[in-house]
Amino acid sequence: MDNLYKTLKTYGKVKINEPLAKHTTFKIGGPAKYIVIVERIQALKELLTFLNEQGIPLAILGGGSNMLASDSGFDGVIIQIADKSCTIKDTTVVAAAGMQTVALAQATIKAGLTEFEWGVGVPGTIGGAVRGNAGATGWEMKDNVEKVEVYRDGETIILTNSECQFGYRHSIFKHNNDIILRVWLALKKGENKDSLKQALQYIKYRNETQPKGYASTGCIFKNVETQQLKNPIKNLQEIPQEFLENNRIPAGWLVEQVHMKGKKIGNAEVSERHGNFILNLGGATADDVLSLIAQIKQQVEEKYGIVLEEEIQIL
Ligand SMILES: Cc1cc2nc3c(=O)[nH]c(=O)nc-3n(C[C@H](O)[C@H](O)[C@H](O)COP(=O)(O)OP(=O)(O)OC[C@H]3O[C@@H](n4cnc5c(N)ncnc54)[C@H](O)[C@@H]3O)c2cc1C
CATH class of the missing domain: 3.90.78.10 (UDP-N-acetylenolpyruvoylglucosamine reductase, C-terminal domain)
Known part of the structure; x- marks a missing residue:
């Protein structure tokens, strides 16, 4: 095994020459030289610093549901954020970037919160959803996001909703190299059964149209x-x-x-x-x-x- 592989292993689980087709919903994409699956945010920050210092090309992979990966693959390190933790306190939801959007929406419904029911139909991670200002049924991430924690130039910083510069399927993250680490959603108290009904309607609509x-x-x-x-x-x-x-x-x-x-x-x-x-x-x-x-x-x-x-x- 090469030295880079050994170093990468200190940050997370490493796959070599891994077909990206296995990691995208399109089931398309040639081999990534390395995929590193990182569990802890601290390890992620250290890995990013290491790769930047070494000038090694990197890309972030969420759920691979908004991505067309090249047939020739990726000659560098793909990082998958595996931190899927989430806490809900009152009406504030804090989710790690690797959490699945669908699972997060389900958790908010279970917690008796409303306004994120629409997330039940969006594949991929909440990190990917924030980057693309994902949306459905008239809602977008910008309607729910309170703030976002990102890794930028070796530092962790917090951006408010307006600093994210959300627009239609757009955010500041499409123009910079920020890596989204955690997301705060500000929701409202709701009726669990109403939210569930709403979510089921959204799913039914998707099944009928997609x-x-x-x-x-x-x-x-x-x-x-x-x-x-x-x-x-x-x-x-x-x-x-x-x-x-x-x-x-x-x-x-x-x-x-x-x-x-x-x-x-x-x-x-x-x-x-x-x-x-x-x-x-x-x-x-x-x-x-x-x-x-x-x-x-x-x-x-x-x-x-x-x-x-x-x-x-x-x-
Ligand atoms: C069947 C189907 C239905 C869909 N329906 C909808 C829909 O209704 N509405 C909608 O908006 N989208 C929809 N999508 C598209 C997709 O699900 C969303 O765009 C989703 O939010 C992408 O998240 P992801 O984690 O899969 O991102 P990925 O595809 O993994 O990545 C997309 C981009 O975001 C970047 N990225 C991912 N995570 C991070 C991070 N933590 N920090 C920085 N950059 C990051 C990646 O590098 C990449 O450039 C659908 C897709 C499918 C397959």
Whole structure:
């Protein structure tokens, strides 16, 4: 075993040449040279300091549910935060970044809290959810987050909600190298049975609208915020008034309009059920998915003058 492996082992469990396909919901991705699964925040900080000092490339992996990992894998160290601890005191919830969003939502419901029921449908970790300002059914992380503890340049600092600069599927963390360690949610007292009912409705809605049976990574593109567009929309008369009034065009609708639903490249296919999902039919490669993404973007731009932006993170 090499020296780096021995050193990495002092911080957590290490896997060598581990296929990222095993760690992403898309089941796509070549080998990561090393994956280090770190249990304790202190060990995580020390590992980050070590890797930064040595100039070794690193990336953070949460639940791998918003990620397309390259077929060639990652020539560096992937860190998975395994701290899943959570405490609930009154209406304040403190969760470690590695906690599953679904499990956290369930815990808040069990504790008689409300306003995070929507989390029951979001795969991945709460760290990943904060970074992407994940959202569903009209809620987003920014509605629940009170503050976030991050590791930045060798220090641990706390950011308030406004300092996180949340926007639609956006946060400051998409533009810096902060690593989210812990998250504080400010919720409200609720009725356990009402929250449970609400959560079940959310799950039912997802089951009715999202494709099932194949690996995916959720929505590929962000919906289009019309007020942010730099160029005028082409064929504007085709866009339903409702979308324009809401300042948001669903990306899935655009995919459908350019007849890309059901389009297949290699073993990847644009879902017939939901145009913003690409499915891995079994053995799809990142290149298959990237080719579909490129075709969709080209056709949507040609027809509507809109440049779709990826919601997924490409590693
Ligand atoms: C079936 C399905 C349904 C989905 N539905 C929704 C939905 O309704 N709403 C929604 O918003 N999303 C949805 N998603 C996408 C995804 O679940 C969310 O974006 C989720 O919050 C990502 O979390 P993750 O831990 O899996 O992140 P990952 O995919 O592991 O990582 C995503 C990015 O975040 C970074 N990251 C992860 N953890 C940290 C950390 N602690 N510190 C710093 N950076 C970090 C990673 O480096 C990467 O760049 C869905 C996905 C699937 C597969």
